[in-house]
Amino acid sequence: MTMLVAGIDTGQQSVKAVLLEDSEMVAHKAYETETDSDTAARDTLEDLLKEVGADRNRVKRIAATGLGRKEVSFAGIRKTQETCVARGAYFLLGRPCTALDAGAGGCRAVKIGPQGKVLEFSSNSKCASGTGSFLKAACEVLQIDLDRLDDLAGRAEDIAKVSTTCAVFAESAIISNVHYGYTLESICAGVCDSVASRLMDALNRVGIEEELFFCGGVAKSKTIKRMLERLTGRPVLVPSDSLLTAALGAALSAV
Amino acid sequence: MASVFQDWMENRHEKVKSWKAENGRKAYGYLCCMTPEEILYAGGILPVKVTGSGAQPLEIVDKHVVHYACPYVRSMLDAAGRGDYDYLDGIVVCNSCDIMSRCEYYWRILSPHQKPTVLGVELSPYVLYIKSPEKISGPGVHEYLLGEFRIFKQHIERETRESITDKKLSQAIEVYNEHYDWMQRMHALRKDKSLKIPGSEAFMVEFTALQMPKDVHNRRMASFIKEVENREPLSKGVRVFLSGGAVDQFTARIYSVIEEAGGNVVAEDIGVGASYFGHKIDTSIPPMDAIVNHRLDVHCPHTMTSDYHPRERLDYIKKKLEGADIQGAIFFVPMYCECRNLEYPFLKEKFKEELGIPSLYLESDYGQGSLDEAVSKVEAFIEMLEA
Numbered sequence: 001m002t003m004l005v006a007g008i009d010t011g012q013q014s015v016k017a018v019l020l021e022d023s024e025m026v027a028h029k030a031y032e033t034e035t036d037s038d039t040a041a042r043d044t045l046e047d048l049l050k051e052v053g054a055d056r057n058r059v060k061r062i063a064a065t066g067l068g069r070k071e072v073s074f075a076g077i078r079k080t081q082e083t084c085v086a087r088g089a090y091f092l093l094g095r096p097c098t099a100l101d102a103g104a105g106g107c108r109a110v111k112i113g114p115q116g117k118v119l120e121f122s123s124n125s126k127c128a129s130g131t132g133s134f135l136k137a138a139c140e141v142l143q144i145d146l147d148r149l150d151d152l153a154g155r156a157e158d159i160a161k162v163s164t165t166c167a168v169f170a171e172s173a174i175i176s177n178v179h180y181g182y183t184l185e186s187i188c189a190g191v192c193d194s195v196a197s198r199l200m201d202a203l204n205r206v207g208i209e210e211e212l213f214f215c216g217g218v219a220k221s222k223t224i225k226r227m228l229e230r231l232t233g234r235p236v237l238v239p240s241d242s243l244l245t246a247a248l249g250a251a252l253s254a255v
Numbered sequence: 256m257a258s259v260f261q262d263w264m265e266n267r268h269e270k271v272k273s274w275k276a277e278n279g280r281k282a283y284g285y286l287c288c289m290t291p292e293e294i295l296y297a298g299g300i301l302p303v304k305v306t307g308s309g310a311q312p313l314e315i316v317d318k319h320v321v322h323y324a325c326p327y328v329r330s331m332l333d334a335a336g337r338g339d340y341d342y343l344d345g346i347v348v349c350n351s352c353d354i355m356s357r358c359e360y361y362w363r364i365l366s367p368h369q370k371p372t373v374l375g376v377e378l379s380p381y382v383l384y385i386k387s388p389e390k391i392s393g394p395g396v397h398e399y400l401l402g403e404f405r406i407f408k409q410h411i412e413r414e415t416r417e418s419i420t421d422k423k424l425s426q427a428i429e430v431y432n433e434h435y436d437w438m439q440r441m442h443a444l445r446k447d448k449s450l451k452i453p454g455s456e457a458f459m460v461e462f463t464a465l466q467m468p469k470d471v472h473n474r475r476m477a478s479f480i481k482e483v484e485n486r487e488p489l490s491k492g493v494r495v496f497l498s499g500g501a502v503d504q505f506t507a508r509i510y511s512v513i514e515e516a517g518g519n520v521v522a523e524d525i526g527v528g529a530s531y532f533g534h535k536i537d538t539s540i541p542p543m544d545a546i547v548n549h550r551l552d553v554h555c556p557h558t559m560t561s562d563y564h565p566r567e568r569l570d571y572i573k574k575k576l577e578g579a580d581i582q583g584a585i586f587f588v589p590m591y592c593e594c595r596n597l598e599y600p601f602l603k604e605k606f607k608e609e610l611g612i613p614s615l616y617l618e619s620d621y622g623q624g625s626l627d628e629a630v631s632k633v634e635a636f637i638e639m640l641e642a
Contacts, residue, residue, distance in 0.1 A: 079638060080631060080634050080635035080638055081631075081635070082635035082638070082639070083635060083638045083639070083642070117639075117642050118635070118638070118639040118642065119613070119639075120613060120639075121635060121636075121639070123631070123632055123635070
């Protein structure tokens with residue numbers, strides 16, 4: 001019986017877990033976090049093991065990453081998001097790239113070299129702009145969900161710029177744009193444009209020399225992906241499940 | 256032995272007050288390492304480095320200094336306004352940067368003190384201002400700073416009603432040279448492959464030298480260095496260079512953050528004490544000239560030489576790093592610090608190109624928040640260097 005390794009990414013909004021067997025992904029899950037990081041991580045892993053019909057004794061090593069990695073009491077390995085995103089992205093692409101990871105609570109650009117080594121990184125600082133939290137706050141103001149925001153933004157003919165980089169002030173900037181008579185599509189495009197601009201700040205600090213790999217919850221937005229492609233002038237690669245890259249990288253750290 | 260230094264670090268205000276009471280002497284605070292401490296020491300005055308407090312919120316300074324000024328200087332001024340430094344008999348301000356140069360005004364306003372007067376004229380103001388040159392080499396620079404230091408010396412003589420003779424200055428220089436010697440020995444030990452002093456402890460030793468009387472500190476150093484030499488080497492950690500401003504008893508936590516992440520600061524450029532002084536004061540020339548030369552050898556981010564800035568800063572730092580075998584550089588820069596922020600992009604690029612060393616930029620708001628936020632970034636950086 002081959003042993004398994006697990007990678008758990010405990011983010012601000014969700015817990016993602018990946019099980020690897022012989023470096024092949026055998027199962028993965030992503031749950032909204034409703035409890036503390038430790039409990040959420042434990043529940044997610046238990047569900048994952050149930051899914052593959054294995055018990056905890058089959059798990060050789062567990063690695064945790066993400067905002068709540070230090071709270072995951074049963075993890076034997078803890079790695080930062082930057083390291084895990086690099087490993088995950090390199091595993092998926094098989095070549096050096098620049099990864100952009102934008103989650104609910106943070107965003108980072110990581111320049112990745114051969115063997116998934118982190119060459120340079122830049123993370124956001126105590127600021128929600130460029131993160132999923134910013135998108136979520138905008139959705140609350142506009143009373144729509146994330147998918148609809150993305151859909152509307154994608155159909156916009158012009159962009160109602162959000163004239164601030166602060167997520168808190170952005171709320172009033174969005175309301176002002178409503179008063180100025182912009183279409184909902186333009187306003188949604190303005191929200192996505194604001195996130196893309198902030199992500200570009202992180203990217204510009206590390207520079208893009210290779211391909212651009214985009215992951216994290218924000219990478220689900222097709223509009224932001226397109227905006228990044230326009231701003232960088234190159235294709236942006238988004239994995240089929242953009243939430244799992246860091247958890248995958250954590251699992252690879254446990255191999 | 257380190258506990259003596261720790262005691263001074265944690266209770267610096269009380270320690271200075273006790274020293275004053277026990278010795279019946281005065282203590283002057285200074286804001287910048289360009290201050291000629293040796294002149295104060297020769298005048299029987301204890302020079303004490305003024306720092307921020309880390310206290311939040313800053314209630315007093317907000318009425319006087321805009322939010323987008325250096326948070327470290329704002330904290331110092333707030334402490335002054337609260338009376339934390341009322342035990343000091345004078346303050347020495349240098350023009351280390353724009354906001355620092357304005358501290359001459361702010362300090363007078365926030366912490367007014369009456370000084371003895373003759374016919375209504377203060378013999379020596381409570382706040383003394385030294386205008387140090389930005390350009391630290393070239394014609395006329397030495398003479399200019401000598402003039403500033405002479406005026407400063409006269410103020411101290413008026414304050415103490417005693418002449419500061421060349422003999423007294425030479426004696427002070429002897430004590431300070433011993434201090435620079437000890438610091439050099441400690442720096443040499445830190446560069447050693449088998450590291451025996453954690454960066455946090457070395458910082459504490461260096462920082463307390465800015466609070467304690469130098470002769471007392473020197474005596475402690477003799478036994479401290481001996482004790483360190485007999486220690487077992489620390490477990491291996493990633494060797495890091497720390498550059499930045501506003502590192503004091505509060506922000507010194509950055510050392511622990513680095514150590515807890517698996518790194519160790521083995522060299523630095525942080526604007527306190529002997530870190531800045533790579534050599535001793537020349538004893539073969541008149542003492543005032545020697546002190547001037549010594550201060551003109553300080554290549555802080557504010558200064559310039561005949562060579563182009565910031566190339567000369569890079570060369571200065573590279574010289575300090577010789578033999579330190581560093582693997583990464585961490586730049587811990589206060590928000591709105593134009594001096595350090597202007598040079599960072601160049602230094603980062605050249606560290607990579609010429610030394611093959613990656614850099615991490617950390618912005619400090621001189622608050623707990625930025626120290627907490629630094630944890631994850633430092634951990635990621637150390638992981639990157641370890642891989």
